[in-house]
Amino acid sequence: MNDSIDTAAEPIVNVKHLAFSFGEGDLCKQILFDINFNVFPGEIVLLTGPSGSGKTTILTLVGGLRHVKTGELKVLGTDFRDASVMDLVRTRRQIGFIFQAHNLLDFLSARDNVAMAMQLHPEVTGTESRERVSELLEMVGLKDRMDYYPAKLSGGQRQRVAIARALVGRPQLVLADEPTAALDSHSGREVVELLQRLATDHGAAILMVTHDNRVLNVADRIIEMEDGRIKQPLNSP
């Protein structure tokens, strides 16, 4: 397990009695019930559970992509209950998102796709930002393909560009939704090791949804979901 976890510190993600439902009135369908968990700096937390159990919904809430209606949710020091749209956007800039679909811009090269995310960090100088982009693309093994357009990259390579884009801003929290689902087992393994290295090197916390049994061993903690509730932790810290 990971030595850099500091459970004495403030949690990066703090979820208390969180509930969530889609729709309104008669069509209202509750998806999440009384969710409680914390994520601490440097910690890798996996979310597992059957399809439809609400894992993605939790990620969108923690990522500030949906508004919290019931319960408490604090992410990176921002209380999401009474956060404005701009507060949410500002918090999102400190989060690295890795989606199942990589959604790279087809008109930008790998390098430009990653560099574009640096526009969200105007405080970083141009030179440093260029260095970081190259460094990250090297780290994800795309040193020779930096100027390729997404159309010329394989699925695994595109996913790695997306990971570089998520990490180039040095996020304190990474949210990943089945990042290995579209990859073969070899690239899947690499991606997870990359995320793990990031957590140890930069103290970033990682909250990752996965069904992939092969990656369970990198986790500091596993949260298992069922029907919108957390099952009792298998190995609470």
Next chain:
Amino acid sequence: MRSSWQVAWKQLSHSKVKLIVATAGVVVAVLLMLVQLGFLNAAYDSSLAVPKRITADLVVLSPQSPTFATPTQFARRLLYRLPAHPAVADVQSIYLGTGRWKNPWDKSERQILVYGLGAGENMLQIPGFADAVDQLQQPDVGLFDRRSRPTFGPVSDALSKGERVDVEVNRRKITIAACTEIGVTLGVDGNLFVTDTNFLRLFPRIPGSIDLGLIRLKPNVDPAKARDELVRWCGTDLRILTKAEFIAFEKHFLDTGAPINFIFGLGTAVGFFIGFVIVYQILYTEVSTHLPQFATLKAIGFTDNYLLRLVIQESLILAVLGYLPGTLLSWCVYQIAARETQLPMALTMFRLTSVLALTITMCIFSAAMAMRKLRAADPADIF
């Protein structure tokens, strides 16, 4: 990749075909707008060329004349009464008629506008008329406008070679003494200037009726005041206007009485619309095929404003890309049109900036329409 302009340019230029189509759309729009506005202005400028050559203080027309160019005749004695007023120094009668000109070279017949200038101080400035007045006072002699359409024959060339030019107007032999430079309009292909005596030889009409009267006032008389007093004298028999009012009267006729505003205005609008549709179509496709990507950008912290700016910037890039070649092409069309129609076609700074403004408006308008689709990009849907 530090600026959204770079992203905008890369998105636009990624597909060269799309870029060319969109730019061509703007080029066509710029071309149509500049050419149509050019013709509209040429129509105005040329129609006002003769009125602006009037140096009289007051102008007299029949109240039934919608414009000086298609006049209703009125009795000359009404004009000749006016010098009795202490403010009036002199009057001049002007006759107008459309004659049939037979081109002596190819024997084709054309309509020509013939001006008959009455005796006294000439208050319609026709360059060269005064110099040739001794000849023009001979029977059946005229002064030809060398800016008439070429179909009237190479009159000016022949004269400058020292040849004698005799033509037939209304079946009368007329000798051309010299040429002047006035210019044609959309409705008038050529001009001929003669004395009143020669005019009446060409156009037999009820004796004593004229088409236009010009008044010179005594020095230091206020034209507006004199006009008021003369109007009180004449009642509703005559329309008396100051020079400025006469120009305004002619402009008003062009605005309302002639369809040029509508025709060329419509042409300009069509240009605007074509550009709008093409740019909108391209930007709309760009936005809608990239919705998941744009939603991803929103999710990672780009604001709606950033994406809106991106689309606007793309439209502005297209505006600039299309404006430059569009202007160049229009310049060529102006040269050709000026040569073919003899109309005054000038690419003025004012028109260039107006059309640039129209082009930018058109592109921003297209972008604004295409952006409505952006709202559909929901960052919560991409996980």
